[in-house]
Amino acid sequence: MAHYAQIINNKVVNVIVLQDDDLKTLEILKKVEKGQWIQTSYNSKGGIHYLPDSNIPSGKDHLRYNYAIVGSVYDSEIDAFYLPEGPFPSWILNKKTYQWEAPISMPIDVVITGMWDEGTKSWETVPSPYPSWICVNNTWQPPIPAPAETGWEWDELDRMWYKAHPLVPDAEEEQ
Numbered sequence: 001m002a003h004y005a006q007i008i009n010n011k012v013v014n015v016i017v018l019q020d021d022d023l024k025t026l027e028i029l030k031k032v033e034k035g036q037w038i039q040t041s042y043n044s045k046g047g048i049h050y051l052p053d054s055n056i057p058s059g060k061d062h063l064r065y066n067y068a069i070v071g072s073v074y075d076s077e078i079d080a081f082y083l084p085e086g087p088f089p090s091w092i093l094n095k096k097t098y099q100w101e102a103p104i105s106m107p108i109d110v111v112i113t114g115m116w117d118e119g120t121k122s123w124e125t126v127p128s129p130y131p132s133w134i135c136v137n138n139t140w141q142p143p144i145p146a147p148a149e150t151g152w153e154w155d156e157l158d159r160m161w162y163k164a165h166p167l168v169p170d171a172e173e174e175q
Helices: 023-032
Strands: 002-008 011-018 036-040 073-075 080-082 111-117 122-126 134-136 139-141 152-155 160-163
Touching (some): 002 023, 011 073, 023 036
Antiparallel strands (some): 002 036, 073 080, 111 122, 134 139, 152 160
């Protein structure tokens, strides 16, 4: 498949998908539609080309930094597609990736709610529920897995799980 963006006044107004060998349709579009048609790659993001449907770099050259989406900008001088503005006024366009970035990096050692607070210009974080818990894959994990998904509560003093209610089945009964 080949993706093409229709550009009018440096703005992406349409994106189409054609079969790789369907150059005839592309030539017709160029004659009957306004603007220019420029190829874009669904697998290009932030100046990196990824393997399809993955976050694994392919090793190939990216195509115009980012995949074109309707409303994005095409800058012919740098041959790049990017959004015309960031999600917040304080965010800055990275001139190496043509992606908008927060003025401070997202912390990696705390769990993030995923929300940027423009008022404080910081990331909202979720504190550890207990001092013994550790951050794994952006979620807080207990040092010992819970016996079941529900009905058990963590006791930080003894560092163990206990039944939250007498009717909660014992751990052996859960299996």
